[in-house]
Amino acid sequence: MATGIPKSPPAFIPLLTLILLTSPPLSSSLPIPTPSSFHSLFSLSHSLLTRVSNLRAARGDIPGSIRARTIAENIHKHSRGFGFYGVMWSVGWDYMKNYAWRDVRSASFEMLGAVSDMNELMKGLNELTRLESEVDRVEWVRRNYGSLLKVFKSLFNRLLKVFSQSGPLKDAVEMVRTEIVDGGLLQDCLELGSGDLKGVIQILKDVALQYTSSSSSKTEL
Numbered sequence: 012m013a014t015g016i017p018k019s020p021p022a023f024i025p026l027l028t029l030i031l032l033t034s035p036p037l038s039s040s041l042p043i044p045t046p047s048s049f050h051s052l053f054s055l056s057h058s059l060l061t062r063v064s065n066l067r068a069a070r071g072d073i074p075g076s077i078r079a080r081t082i083a084e085n086i087h088k089h090s091r092g093f094g095f096y097g098v099m100w101s102v103g104w105d106y107m108k109n110y111a112w113r114d115v116r117s118a119s120f121e122m123l124g125a126v127s128d129m130n131e132l133m134k135g136l137n138e139l140t141r142l143e144s145e146v147d148r149v150e151w152v153r154r155n156y157g158s159l160l161k162v163f164k165s166l167f168n169r170l171l172k173v174f175s176q177s178g179p180l181k182d183a184v185e186m187v188r189t190e191i192v193d194g195g196l197l198q199d200c201l202e203l204g205s206g207d208l209k210g211v212i213q214i215l216k217d218v219a220l221q222y223t224s225s226s227s228s229k230t231e232l
Contacts, residue, residue, distance in 0.1 A: 052214050057086040059207035063199045075194060082190075108178070121169045122219050128166040129216040135159050136205045136212070152201045159201070163191055 064079035135155060142148045167188035174180040190196045200208040 052211060053086055055207045055210040055214070057083050059200060059203070059211065060086065062203050062207070063196065066199055066203060078190065078194065079196075079199075118173050121172045125166055125169045125173075126216060126219050128162050128169065129212050129219070131162050132159065132166070132212055133209065133216070135162075136209045139201065139205050140209065148204075152198075156198065156201065160192070160197055163197055164188075167191070 060079045060083035064076045064083060067073075067076035067079060135158075139148060139151055139155075142151055167184060170184045171181065171188070174184050187196075
């Protein structure tokens, strides 16, 4: 059973904060990600974590099921109406206070590394989704889980270098990292087939690419 993972996650959506804070700096002329990107991320994350909760409950991991269910319910609650704008305000304020005027080059370097990690993850997940046999998928996960987990650790270590100041952004990255590394979230996602996980990573990758493009343009001015 995982240790050190909060049973009641904060009242903001951890995966959303990753995409919100990788949007271009305020001084950039590029547009920020559209609300449709946020809602797609909400939908995929809610679906994935609900399925993870059900999977854990079916095998008797009640604490793990509760953790995943709580995050899924928070996603649902905060993806609608004023809850959605409340999350954006809270995370946006943290960004304004701690990150808006940072050294863009340093953050851009880490985000380029994060994009490389996400490319590696997508490559592996694409291989997994092409397998039609359940036996083949189980064998693939057995052989590749360690390397995928290593890439996830690298990705979150980079994000923690970008989101290094105390606040909801850093807390969110740390919470998701803990659930993946200590809570077995990656293993559960792979067991479920990886489709929703691919969608989440693709959205984050697209926004990270937007950030690095914006940062490169800014440093060339």
